[in-house]
Structure formats: structure tokens, C-alpha cells
Amino acid sequence: QVHLVESGGGSVQAGGSLRLSCAASGRTFSCYGMGWFRPVEDKEFEFVASITSGGVTNYLDSVKGRFTVSRDNAKKTVYLQMNNLKPEDTAVYYCAKNWAELGSMRVEGYNYWGQGTQVTVSS
Numbered sequence: 001q002v003h004l005v006e007s008g009g010g011s012v013q014a015g016g017s018l019r020l021s022c023a024a025s026g027r028t029f030s031c032y033g034m035g036w037f038r039p040v041e042d043k044e045f046e047f048v049a050s051i052t053s054g055g056v057t058n059y060l061d062s063v064k065g066r067f068t069v070s071r072d073n074a075k076k077t078v079y080l081q082m083n084n085l086k087p088e089d090t091a092v093y094y095c096a097k098n099w100a101e102l103g104s105m106r107v108e109g110y111n112y113w114g115q116g117t118q119v120t121v122s123s
Contacts (some may be wrong), residue, residue: 002026002112004095009117012085016121020080022095022114030073033098035077035110038091046094049080050103058103063089085121092116 008020035050048070050058057069068081080093096110104110
């Protein structure tokens with residue numbers, strides 16, 4: 001069993017920054033890819049960013065250049081640094097653990113999810 005706990009959400013003005021953290025339980029964190037998702041109106045979840053066990057990253061086009069995903073395996077934590085935030089980034093952000101070492105863009109690629117952390121960006 002793996003537990004994921006997100007933190008770092010909050011309310012900021014457009015152009016501001018937040019850093020989300022996702023702390024994981026379990027002994028094999030370093031072996032798995034991790035992802036960040038957020039719910040949107042026309043789909044259940046939208047892929048935001050992912051990082052493989054080897055550190056290869058992938059991003060939603062609209063966040064490229066603004067968001068950075070990273071991981072600290074010693075702390076069993078994955079981060080999402082969000083800069084130049086826009087009102088359309090407002091959402092609950094969820095981290096998720098991949099079934100394997102990959103960084104899938106698909107919800108089906110993940111088997112454990114956190115409880116989410118709210119990010120609100122005002123104009």
C-alpha cells in the first residue's frame with residue numbers, strides 16, 4: 001500500500017508562484033514514475049506533468065516553460081514548481097504513482113493517487 005500526501009497549495013495572484021509537494025510512503029519510491037493531474041470541465045483529469053524513475057520529464061503544452069517537476073528520492077517526494085501562474089491554472093492538483101518506472105500522460109497509467117491540494121489563481 002502506498003500513501004501520497006500533497007501539500008503546498010494556496011491562493012496567489014496571476015504571475016505568482018507556488019511549489020507543490022507530494023510525499024510518498026513505501027520503500028520503492030525511486031523505482032516508479034510520478035505524475036501530476038488536475039480535473040477540467042470536459043474530461044475527468046488533465047495531465048499536467050510527469051517524471052520517470054530516471055528523471056525524464058514531460059509536460060502539458062500550456063504549462064511548458066512555467067512548471068517544473070522534480071523528485072527527491074531520499075525524501076520520497078515529488079515536487080511541482082509552478083511559476084507565472086494564470087487564472088486558468090486554478091484547480092485541485094493531484095499527484096499519482098505510476099504502475100512502473102514510466103511517466104504516462106494517461107490516468108490509467110497510475111495506480112495510487114493523493115487527496116489533492118487546491119491552487120487558486122486570481123487575476
